[in-house]
Amino acid sequence: MSALDTLASQIPQELRVKLMQHFGIAKEYEKNPETISITYYCLMFIANEALKLQKEKQFVSNVLDYLEATKRNNPNDEIIKSFSTGQATIEELITVLVGETNEAENEEIKSPDQLRLLMRKHYTVGGLTDVLSVFGPVKEDFLTLGKIAKTRAVAIFRDLKAGGGSASGGGGASSSAMRPRNQSGANAHAMPPSKPPAASAQYPSASAQYPAQMPQMPPSYGAASAYNENTGNKSVPFDVISQAQKLCRYANSALEHEDVATAIKNCEQVLQLLRPYNN
Incomplete structure (x- = not known):
């Protein structure tokens, strides 16, 4: 059992439904050393949410230990070292995923496997918009993206549960609705999410909050x-x-x-x- 699996098994019952999704995202990005920073900030969000319970001291302590170990094992990771770089990277990753979900939603016919993949991407977008809260107030554009993604993920889940084997692209969120303002379709794929953003990269909002x-x-x-x-x-x-x-x-x-x-x-x-x- 990995360290993340152990932490997931310790999650407080009150937060299990809310945070298991974020553990899933963290585990997915932990597989690639170049995206360990995404895992790091997912766990930071989980720790912050657990702190709000004002109990479960041992669980939060274990999560903080994981964060410290991750930072110690990745001393040159600029995304972990810099909050502003971390925020920009996650915002860019969300934008990339939104571009991918828009393309998938536009497909007229989708197999069950394609729907499951699309659902997971929507859930990831929704979860990552939650994670942005560790940097401070979340920009309105990203709050909107998160709400749309979560709603669409639930709709796809219900469709699959009902035995739906295909879905029309018209039922999903439109490309314009699922893209942050001031972000063109070309820019959505301008930078791999695993790399620290370049100084000249354009984001939905130029000013950090x-x-x-x-x-x-x-x-x-x-x-x-x-x-x-x-x-x-x-x-x-x-x-x-x-x-x-x-x-x-x-x-x-x-x-x-x-x-x-x-x-x-x-x-x-x-x-x-x-x-x-x-x-």
Whole structure:
């Protein structure tokens, strides 16, 4: 059993339906070392969602261990090292997949196997638009793409379950509806998703978006008030550490775009999070 399979078996029951899809995407891209960054961000999304439950400490800790191991084993992966590059890469991958699904939807007749492949691609688009939330607010174009893809995937699933062996391309989302604005059909295939995007690559929106304020931290776990016996300081809860690390990454990404104001806001929030534990 792989590390991802082990993590998938540990997923909290409340999140099983929601996140098993993202584990599937992560496992698919883990097969290729050049796309391990997609797996990395899928697992980051899973960790963030699990943190919202304010429990399942061991599961989140195991996911964070996986993320750290992935980063350690891929020290030169620019997509993992840079949040802005990671966001651009996943947006580009979504755009490529949308182009492929548009082409498939335009086929007049589809076999059951072709429908299953198309359904999986739609599910992947929907899942990856969820993953974009780890970088901050998701652009409206991609939110729309995700909703369309998920709806179409469910429709295909129902068609297959009902014994449908073929489907008309007219029933799917149109090419214009399934493509981000300002993105031409030619550009949709301009760059392989496994490579870091070139500096000149064009994306649906040229400006990166950073959260000016992060969501309120959930209440700490019961161990939050425990003291570290070796140092005499309060032990920092793992969810606080995770949130602080995320804020630091946002600050770093903001600085890459010379957005000093956003970087300062995120750094100030890190200080607010950690000061109570600096005794």
